[in-house]
Amino acid sequence: MSLPDWPVLKLAGPERDERTNRHLAYLLAWVAGVLNSVGFVAVGFYTSHMTGITASVADHLVLAGWRLVGLGVVSIVFFILGAMTCAIQFNWARRRHRSDRFAIVLLTEALLVLLLGGIADQFTWRHREWPLVAVLCFVMGLQNALITKVSDATIRTTHVTGMITDIGIELGKSAYRDRMVDTDPVRGDLAKLTMLAMLVGLFFLGGVLGALGYLALGFVVLLVPAALLLVVAVPPLVDDVP
Template sequence: MRVLRHLTARHRTRATNRALGLMLAFNAGAMNAGGFMAVHMYTSHMTGFLATLADSLVLGEIGLVLAAVGALWAFMSGAGTTAILVNWARRRRLCSSYALPLLLEALLMLLFGLLGALTMQWPTPFAVPLTVLLLAYMMGLQNAVVTKMSSAQIRTTHMTGVVTDLGMELGKMLYPNRPGTPPAGRVRANRERAQLFASLLLLFVVGGVVGAAGFKYVGFVWVVPQASLLLGLSLPPLIADARLLRRPAPRR
């Protein structure tokens, strides 16, 4: 419980940011790949939806335009929800500022896992079923959590920036420094950052394999163990806050 509490606590360290980031990268990969098996769309990265929006406007495919707008709106709404929850908890000096959005994501994942077959048939004004909007909303929630806790140094739901940063660090490693160059002028790679980016990529891919296999062989219920993991991460700070709120106020 103490370890889990530190992973999602208000006060952050590089170690806890890294550990939580890796866990959530695995979760994002699993949800992204499993979601694709369910709805045939990748709902974690918005670049593709923006490109779809532009192409569909030119081609006059209104259904695809509405689908892209819906996914973008859901993702931004999830990120906005995280900002509201985190800042609300910070104002009240709660331990659970980052645990609250993860708790919400876990509950939505349980909803997706238990009612996924029904939500796939639930129509929306955006020409896509509710499942697509739900997945995009959850990815927005999670991406904003990691962004806020790490000051935008770690991303988990889309890997474009991670691949770019890893490529830059590899380029620095391969850069031929001339003999006699003073230490201040040498090009040096940050091996710790390179290791972090490589780990994020690996966990995202492993999560994708697990998510795709889980949906293929088990169905929507494969999400329940993942939701249980997020619940385990989010509950300890919430329990700590509940204990603090139950304490009687000091007498004056």
């Protein structure tokens, strides 16, 4: 069975090029923004920012803020577990020469987000933040590892600090004026700058829409990114069926 020639249905397919990788990263950056903002508005905890979380664990360890220390440790552990799961699934599929190795990881993310969107509003106990943070961080680690695999570690979808740093570097290269005639000219990479700005912008847009959606609908808003992930993940899985 072959996929229709629709670009969106091929984002998780086996045929990769720079454009396909970039568009998959755009989708995942938007999804990450939605998940991150829903986590914060719901339980007051960001789930994509491992640098900040690690710093928070260190600070609250000194200040004896044991709840935040515990949440931070859970966040880091489940982010790592998500990345590990991506590596396991990807390499299992690759060793079996499956063409849906990227789609399998995306399907896992889609199902987890779908489950969270469907049942999280039923979490009414006092410490509901623990399972929510664990699942969201697992998903963040999963998708960040996936785009790392897909792009050979050239693109991230949650590391906004690194992306903004790279934007500054490219702007600096663009602003630099050579005075040495015999040296290689310094040129900013406009394509890279555009991609980085799009990733940051989509993460931000996802955050705005995620926060607004959660305030209006609750965790049901997560069904939207889950549905988009399924649209991308399912066709390559179907295509791999003999």
